[in-house]
Amino acid sequence: MAKVTLLYFASLRDAAGASSETLETAAPDLSALYGEARSRHGFALPVERLRVAVDGAFARWEDAVRDGAEIAFIPPVSGG
Amino acid sequence: MSRFRIADQPFDIAPLRARLLHERAGAFAAFEGWVRDHNEGRPVHGLRYEAYVELAEAEGERILGEALEKFGILDACAVHRVGDLAIGDLAVWVGASAAHRDAAFDACRWIIDEVKARVPIWKHERYADGHAGWLHPRQTTPSDAG
Numbered sequence: 290m291a292k293v294t295l296l297y298f299a300s301l302r303d304a305a306g307a308s309s310e311t312l313e314t315a316a317p318d319l320s321a322l323y324g325e326a327r328s329r330h331g332f333a334l335p336v337e338r339l340r341v342a343v344d345g346a347f348a349r350w351e352d353a354v355r356d357g358a359e360i361a362f363i364p365p366v367s368g369g
Numbered sequence: 370m371s372r373f374r375i376a377d378q379p380f381d382i383a384p385l386r387a388r389l390l391h392e393r394a395g396a397f398a399a400f401e402g403w404v405r406d407h408n409e410g411r412p413v414h415g416l417r418y419e420a421y422v423e424l425a426e427a428e429g430e431r432i433l434g435e436a437l438e439k440f441g442i443l444d445a446c447a448v449h450r451v452g453d454l455a456i457g458d459l460a461v462w463v464g465a466s467a468a469h470r471d472a473a474f475d476a477c478r479w480i481i482d483e484v485k486a487r488v489p490i491w492k493h494e495r496y497a498d499g500h501a502g503w504l505h506p507r508q509t510t511p512s513d514a515g
Contacts, residue, residue, distance in 0.1 A: 298421055299491035300503040334505065342489075345423045361421055361489075367504035368418065368425075368449055368490030369402050369461055369481060 290315055291354045295326060296361040305330045319343070320350040323362055334364055372446045373429030375422050375490075380448055382462055389466040391443045398473035400481050402461040404454045408504075412497035418451045418460065421489040425449070432483045440476035442467040447480060449490055 294311045302308050305326075316322035319341045326332065340363040341348050343355070354360075382399075389397060407413055433445050445465040454460060463480045467473040484490075495501045 296421070298489070299419060299493070300505060303503070338505070338507075342421070342424050345427065347424070347428075361424065363421065363424075363489050364491065364503075365505040365507070366485070366487070366489055367492040367506055368420070368488050369485035 291356040291358070293322070293354060293357070294359045295322075296359065298361070299364050300334070301330075301332055301362055301364055304332050314354060316354050318351050318353055319348060319360065322354055322360065323350075326362070338365055339363055371426065371430055372433040372444075373426055374446075374448045375420050375425050375429075376448050376450050377452050379450070379459070380462075382459070385446055385448065385462060385464055388446065389444050389464050391466055393468055394443050394466040395468050396470040396473040397464065397466045398470070398477040399462065399464040400477050401459055402481070404456050404458045404460055406456045408494060413456070414495045414497055415453065415455050416495065417453050417493040418449070419491050419493065420449070420451045422451075425488045425490055428488050429484060432480060432487065435483075436465065436476045436480050440465075440467070440472045440479070442472050442476045445476060445480060447484060449484065449488070451490070 290313045292313050294309055296309050297305045314322055316325055320336055323336050341350055342361040343358050436445050443466045447463040449461045463477055465473050465476040492504045
């Protein structure tokens with residue numbers, strides 16, 4: 290099990306009702322971790338439309354979930 | 370000094386332009402993105418930008434560094450607002466200085482397109498009909514430019 294902090298932005302934060310949460314997970318990779326969060330909070334966006342970041346840097350969905358990591362799910366951006 | 374910044378308050382553009390002045394520069398181009406009163410045919414009353422600040426500033430910095438290499442410009446910088454904005458407010462500013470105008474124009478255009486596509490900033494619009502929502506476009510295109 291890894292203890293991680295998840296960060297939520299924009300529509301994901303609205304759906305989760307929180308901007309972050311800390312939890313323990315057995316998810317083998319970041320993609321599976323998003324799947325868990327998606328089913329828990331009912332996120333509409335599929336993983337294919339998101340990017341993921343770990344500790345403030347973009348990461349890959351197949352990366353393993355590291356204990357103590359701060360993980361952000363990045364929905365499609367709309368700045369500018 | 371960082372070239373890309375997220376600002377949670379209105380900012381002055383004169384110092385941004387001033388920092389791009391350079392004896393070798395013969396050209397300067399800037400882009401301003403403003404909050405407009407409509408989006409995709411719907412009247413907009415106002416909007417809010419939110420960013421993942423740490424990652425947004427790192428990615429913005431990366432884009433400006435890439436622009437310096439790609440276009441051979443002398444310098445560039447950009448600032449993007451977060452928080453509540455009203456119609457007509459300045460949402461984003463990009464500036465580039467170069468020896469010649471082609472590189473300055475091209476770099477400025479490329480930077481704003483990359484910022485819109487890559488930097489973790491999200492727009493929440495409030496519409497005249499009372500609805501509101503986050504914009505999560507399927508693909509960012511230049512025609513979305515503010």
